Amino acid sequence: MADLIIENLTMRFAGVVALDEVSFSVEKGEIFSLIGPNGSGKTTLFNCINGFNKPQGGKIYFNGENLLDKRPHNIIDSGISRTFQNVQNIPFMTVLDNILLGAHSRIDVKATVQRWLSQDQREIEEAMVLDIMDFLGIANYEQKYMLGQPFGIQKLAEIARALVSKPKLILLDEPAAGMNDQETREIANIIRDIREDLGITVLLVEHDMNLVMSISDRICVLDSGEIITLGEPEEVKTHPKVIEIYLGETADA
Ligand SMILES: Nc1ncnc2c1ncn2[C@@H]1O[C@H](COP(=O)(O)OP(=O)(O)OP(=O)(O)O)[C@@H](O)[C@H]1O
Ligand SMILES: [Mg+2]
Structure with a gap:
């Protein structure tokens, strides 16, 4: 059963299209990661989900409830909480x-x-x-x-x-940023425990590819506000654009 449904979400800031018709859904109990280069729209997506940004187009549903009608504190009451990049x-x-x-x-x-x-x-x-x-x-x-x-x-x-x-869904914005390898491994275990022991669905934004690849059920890759690919880690990591972005290689290198 889908917990969170994002449909054709579009968010613009002046001339910048931060999110361009983004659609995906997160299943209950999933660890779902959002990756992509700096400025690709990851934090903006979190800001739309928790009510800080009001998108110009699209829909967001959580457990069947339309979140775009709600204010940030009502969204917490609906069972979604978040951490911040800083x-x-x-x-x-x-x-x-x-x-x-x-x-x-x-x-x-x-x-x-x-x-x-x-x-x-x-x-x-x-x-x-x-x-x-x-x-x-x-x-x-x-x-x-x-x-x-x-x-x-x-x-x-x-x-x-x-x-x-006591959220049902937690949004984690770069929990491993600035952490050393040991701390990053601890974060990976904590994220697994949040799902396993607390039964909370996890939507994760993270740049650490080892962490993302090791704990995610599915990964969505954003670039300039658009989804490039979405799938299980094994599929996503062989996508030419992902190789280009994260390994600094061209697709056919
Ligand atoms: N409040 C705002 N006003 C104007 N532009 C914004 C605002 N918030 C985000 N943007 C722009 O939207 C785009 C997406 O930004 P966002 O912070 O969502 O990227 P990100 O994927 O989280 O990047 P990073 O990996 O660096 O955290 C960028 O071009 C950014 O400059
Ligand atoms: Mg960000």
Whole structure:
């Protein structure tokens, strides 16, 4: 059953066509990756799915619901959360509090104050965050300030924050960017566990081809806002354009 359906999605910025009639669907429980050169439209696609960008054309459905009618916080409530290409942590809050921010899909001052006054609610939410930190192997960073934490921890906190809203679909925008080989292998395991243990569908944007090829069920390749090819890793990696883009070779080299 398709979880996410993208139909003829078109997004333009002034003269730039960032997405040009893009159509594909993601099955429930899939690890589906989007790859393509810089500026090919990957993040724009995420921004359309989570409601930050309003496309000029096309449709997006999640579990049968039309997402284009919804605002970003309603899209989180529908079960989709995301991480950002550039980490979005707040340095002078603890790692735990940074992650706790993901528990609330909108900034509502009154509700926030009520929550802080309600010790019980805070304890329930903290326990949930600690479970997620444990799942990601970062539980011992709980009370540390985000400022100065290793980049790998900051990236995992970003994933943790996206998991706190208990999504059905998670959008990961370059989770391995800036990570070393060991950290990248850990990210690969975490993404598999997110699907296997938490049952969450994964839509992944990533430039690390080893990571993408090893964990994806299917891969969609974008170039200048258009789909060049879509298929299983074995098919995609032999596509001439993919070889050209990622190995810097011409198709017939
Ligand atoms: N808010 C915006 N205003 C104007 N142009 C934009 C905006 N967002 C994206 N673009 C343009 O849309 C195109 C696609 O950008 P996008 O960020 O989606 O690429 P990407 O595939 O995520 O690239 P990267 O791999 O570098 O992250 C680019 O030409 C970019 O400059
Ligand atoms: Mg991007």
